[in-house]
Amino acid sequence: MVMDKLGDSLQGALKKLVRAGRLDERTVNEVIKDIQRALLQADVNVKLVMGMSKKIKERALKEEPPAGMNPREHVIRIVYQELMEIIGKGADIQLKPQTIMMVGLQGSGKTTSTAKLARFFQRKGLKPAVIAADTFRPGAYKQLKTLSEKLNVAFYGEEGNSDAVEIVQNGLKELEKYDVKIVDTAGRHALEADLIEEMENIHAIANPDQKFMVLDAAIGQQASQQAHAFNDSVGITGVIITKLDGTAKGGGALSAVAETKAPIAFIGLGETPEDFEKFEADRFISRLLGMGDLKSLMEKAEESLSEEDVDVDALMQGRFTLKDMYKQLEAMNKMGPLKQIMQMLPMGMAGGMKVSDEILKDTGDKLKNYRIIMDSMTEAELLDPKVIGGSRIKRISKGSGCSSEEIRELLKYHKTMQTALKGFRGGKFNIQKLMKKKLGM
Helix, strand or coil, X not given: CCCHHHHHHHHHHHHHHHHCCCCCHHHHHHHHHHHHHHHHHCCCCHHHHHHHHHHHHHHHHHCCCCCCCCHHHHHHHHHHXXXXXXXXXXXXXXXXXXXXXXXXXXXXXXXXXXXXXXHHHHHCCCCEEEEEECCCCCCHHHHHHHHHHHHCCEEECCCCCCCHHHHHHHHHHHCCCCCEEEEEECCCCCCCHHHHHHHHHHHHHHCCCEEEEEEEHHHHHHHHHHHHHHHHHHCCCEEEEECCCCCCCHHHHHHHHHHCCCCEEEEECCCCCCCEEECCXXXXXXXXXXXXXXXXXXHHHHHHCCXXXXXXXXXXXXXXXXXXXXXXXXXXXXXXXXXXXXXXCCCCCCCCXXXXXXXXXXXXXXXXXXXXXXXXXXXHHHHCHHHCCHHHHHHXXXXXXXXHHHHHHHHHHHHHHHHHHHHHHHCCCCCHHHHHCHHHC
């Protein structure tokens, strides 16, 4: 998940609030302490955390809840709004022809992010192209060329030419017909004078519409220093934070960048080109607080799926056989890892159940085995998995060559998804009412 530990801690604090018998100063103080602990462990700036805590307490105890909202929901709304104040709004990303310049220190994930950014615009229906202007790092040319070929994205580079400015100039002429041209520039291990000079020269030639600085989330609060330095040089219009899924310091990078007033443009959540998304603070915080992100889920589905992929009517009517499950797994696999998809559902939408990481492993690795197992089942078993007992599992195991444990895992997976869909069709979820009220936005 996006910053798993922080999300779990914040959701735990809000659950304590929801379960509280009465909302008094003591309860508010306990919840605030839990929120403070969660944010500090995520490396969010202490001064920001303390300032936010003070505001939450003052507002929770003094403000009257809006009409139709109970005091607990009001406090959750306040937490949401104050987190928005810390992180700030995302960058303005336009889906139109433009030139983008990528900058950042070496090792930040700049070249990979260049390819992911091209894929983002490609999914939106534009024609992207990339220019390999990192002549400093050995392997940068080949890496970007390989990534571009895999994504079917136009690539321009001049292997062996050490003049990055000349490469950019030639590349922009060669790629003139493409909608979005993304320039990958060189990085260093530190903000050296020659790096700054090269960036400024490329900037003068390319005249980019957007200048994105790429930051590794693990850098934490030190992100502020980098953001200021690059901004002074070329005028940063947005920040891409990478590896936000695998570090405890992600909160530090998010808050430090926001503090410099440099808007966050995109976040990287994994290794694949699909693990990359436009940063929208309201959606990001909603997911952190367990409120889900149904809008992003629908957008992802629209980009990835056709009408044939999902029989929505059957699902909403409660018909969910093993055949249906397999079809849905294939569809969700097109959208990305199942774990990311499940995180876009509000907590409680799966019957209040916390789905384990074991169940949420990449569906792509399981589809082949599941198909083999299902090929060894009878039609009656596929339509009604409840009839599958011990003797049937043994028979299916023998016929498929898969272990009994793998078959039970398939059945458990089916039951989990069936429960989740029941919750989706009409389960209880009180905090979801906050989304309908748009949390005061």
